[in-house]
Amino acid sequence: MRFLDTLSATGRPWALRDGLLIFALLLGAAFAKESPAAEVELIGTGTFKPLPAESLAKLPVNLPFSKTDLASGTWSFQVRYEDRTADSDPDPYVGRYNGAIRALRLTIGATALNLPIDRAELIVSDGGLGFPERESIRMQASVQTALGVLQVSWVQIHQTAQRADLRGAPGLLTSDALPAASLLANLPNNRPFDRFLLVRFDSPSQEQPLLYLSSSQLNVSSRPVTAP
Amino acid sequence: MAPMSYSIRRFAAAIGLMFVALTAGCGGGGDGGGSIVVVVPPPAPITALGIVLTRTGPLTVQVDWTDDPYVTDFTVSRDGYVLASNVTSTTLIDHSVIFDQTYCYLVDGYDSRGNLIAQSDPACITVVP
Numbered sequence: 001m002r003f004l005d006t007l008s009a010t011g012r013p014w015a016l017r018d019g020l021l022i023f024a025l026l027l028g029a030a031f032a033k034e035s036p037a038a039e040v041e042l043i044g045t046g047t048f049k050p051l052p053a054e055s056l057a058k059l060p061v062n063l064p065f066s067k068t069d070l071a072s073g074t075w076s077f078q079v080r081y082e083d084r085t086a087d088s089d090p091d092p093y094v095g096r097y098n099g100a101i102r103a104l105r106l107t108i109g110a111t112a113l114n115l116p117i118d119r120a121e122l123i124v125s126d127g128g129l130g131f132p133e134r135e136s137i138r139m140q141a142s143v144q145t146a147l148g149v150l151q152v153s154w155v156q157i158h159q160t161a162q163r164a165d166l167r168g169a170p171g172l173l174t175s176d177a178l179p180a181a182s183l184l185a186n187l188p189n190n191r192p193f194d195r196f197l198l199v200r201f202d203s204p205s206q207e208q209p210l211l212y213l214s215s216s217q218l219n220v221s222s223r224p225v226t227a228p
Numbered sequence: 229m230a231p232m233s234y235s236i237r238r239f240a241a242a243i244g245l246m247f248v249a250l251t252a253g254c255g256g257g258g259d260g261g262g263s264i265v266v267v268v269p270p271p272a273p274i275t276a277l278g279i280v281l282t283r284t285g286p287l288t289v290q291v292d293w294t295d296d297p298y299v300t301d302f303t304v305s306r307d308g309y310v311l312a313s314n315v316t317s318t319t320l321i322d323h324s325v326i327f328d329q330t331y332c333y334l335v336d337g338y339d340s341r342g343n344l345i346a347q348s349d350p351a352c353i354t355v356v357p
Contacts, residue, residue, distance in 0.1 A: 049290075051281050131328070136356075153355055159330070193281050193353040200286075214283035 038083050039102060039225035040181045042139075044154065044197060045076040046218035060147060060210060063201065068210070077154060077197060079139055080104040080225060081122060082179060093128030093167055095176035096121065102145055104141040106152050106199065108213075115141040115152060126176045127167035134159040135166050135173045137142025137187055146204035148210065154220075156187040157194040181222035272345055277335050279348035289322045289353055291333050296346040306333050308346035330354040 050073040051059075059067065085100035101120035106113050121143035127135055140153035158172050166173075172188060173179060179187075189195060193216045201211035278294040291304060295318050302315040311333075312320055325331055330352055337346030 049284075049292075134354075157354060157356065159354065160329075191352045191354075193351065196283070198283070210286060212283070212285050212288075 007113075039080055040083050040184075040222055041225050042079045042081075042154070042181070042185050042220060042222050043076070044078075044185075044220035045074075046197065046215060046219045047073050048075055048197075048213050048217070049073065050217035051213075062147060063211065064113050064145070064150060065108045065111050067093065069111045070213075073110035075106070075108045075122055075197070075199075075213075077107070077152065079154065081139070081184075083181065085122075085178065087176060087178075089176070090206070091124045091128055091176070093176050095124040095126075095178065097124070097178055098122075100178070101139065101141065104139075108199070113150075115143050115150075117141060119143075122178070124173065124176050124178060126173040127165060128173060128176065131159070132165045132167055135162050135171045136188075137173075137179065137184055139184070148201055148206075150201050153198040155198065156189065158187055158189045159194065160190070169222070181224075185220040185222040238347055250330070251268040253289050272343070274344065275346040277337060277346050279333065279335055279351045279355045281333060281351050283353070284321065286357075287323065287325055287355065289325050289331065289333075290354070291320045291322060291335070291351075293318050293335045293348055297325070298319070298339055298344050300340045301338055303336045303338070304333060305336070325355050326354050327357045 024127065050071045056067045056071060059070070063070075080103040081097075081100045082102055083100075085097040087095040088098050089096040098121070100122045101117050104115045104117060104120055107117065111217070121138070122191050123136075123138045125131070125134070125136045125138075135158045137156045138153060140151060140155075142149050142151040147161075149181060158166070164170065168174060172183070187195065195218070196216045197218055199211065199213045200209045203207045235250070248337050275296050275298075277296065280292045282290045284290045293302070300316075301313070302318070303313045304311045304315060304320050306322065311322060322331070322333075331354075332350045332352040333348075334350045336344055337349040
């Protein structure tokens, strides 16, 4: 106050007060933008190559999805994640955002399955994982069942044919930070098959998966989750 | 497959080109009338084949492509090397892939005389663990 009084004596009190007010407003706006954690939802819908009849016949009967579902050739996924989660991996080129995924739902045909999120992972690689020429975003979750492990993954890769170094500024991902939702939905890539939804069901007693579905035919979008 | 129809198409194309060549020669106005113009039939345009790759297992890539009525057999190449030739179906399963490698597939279609008449764009897939 004394400082204000001193300045007030100079005949320019309003300029300082206005400046402080603007500064306070800007500071408040900055905190208002940073502080609340925001949840984002990714929604992907698409098709996969339906299993042929002979493959359907070999499937165990108690899979989470019926044979009609698996013959439908249509599927979708929804992932809800929190976009302020901290990176738990010290690797400067690999970000692991444990706990970021709050919900993951897979729908095949007419059957929807909510996967538990305790083993869900969101991994961002900015030329890490031993591949400097490759950037990737992987979201996945798995669930243990009596038959085996069901795993769902949404994987996107951006890579160059040449052995370029995409770490840092040269790539689309300039760090291992959690990218914008638009990139988690659609990371640009050079090849149509460098983005895919994968569903596999592995039995501990079998070398090959009981079920393996993968498709790049997906439309994925993102949107902020609004409070109910 | 309709090789007879294809031959008729090629013959018609050749006649058409010959007609154009002769017409051009007459209209030139020069004094070279009576010269014989030999026209080699142009190769038939190469039809584009659609190609789709699907991971059907951890170490399995299925290659599917579209058919063409004039093709009698296909050749599937991977990274420039022939993976299978004389293929008469429109699908092939490649079991010889390993993790973290990128593979580019290309399908060529040949007619009954062995002419290349259809080809896909290269399609590449990375086998991510």
